[in-house]
Amino acid sequence: xxxxxxxxxxxxxxxxxxxxxxxxxxxxxxxxxxxxxxxxxxxxxxxxxxxxxxxxxxxxxxxxxxxxxx
Numbered sequence: 242x243x244x245x246x247x248x249x250x251x252x253x254x255x256x257x258x259x260x261x262x263x264x265x266x267x268x269x270x271x272x273x274x275x276x277x278x279x280x281x282x283x284x285x286x287x288x289x290x291x292x293x294x295x296x297x298x299x300x301x302x303x304x305x306x307x308x309x310x311x
Contacts, residue, residue, distance in 0.1 A: 243288075251286035253311035257301055258283060272300030 258268045258279075265283065269276040274296055281287050282297070289297075298305045 244286075247288050248286040249311060250289070250309075251283060254297060254308065255283035257303065257308070261301060268300060272296045274300070 258265075261268075263271065265280045266276050268274075268283075269279040272279065274293070278293075282289065282293070294305055294308055298308050301308075
């Protein structure tokens with residue numbers, strides 16, 4: 242289901258954040274996003290827009306495919 246996919250994506254993005262040793266604030270700064278938004282993405286799971294996925298990939302220094310490959 243879509244909800245399971247969104248939650249799995251959330252966990253994957255949070256793991257990428259932790260792999261890089263980034264706090265929520267550090268990741269938010271790197272991705273040019275609000276800390277609360279990053280926190281929700283990594284913990285609650287939100288249905289991301291393409292523009293958010295691009296920001297996350299740039300901030301984490303990864304291709305978009307690495308964000309979506311889980």
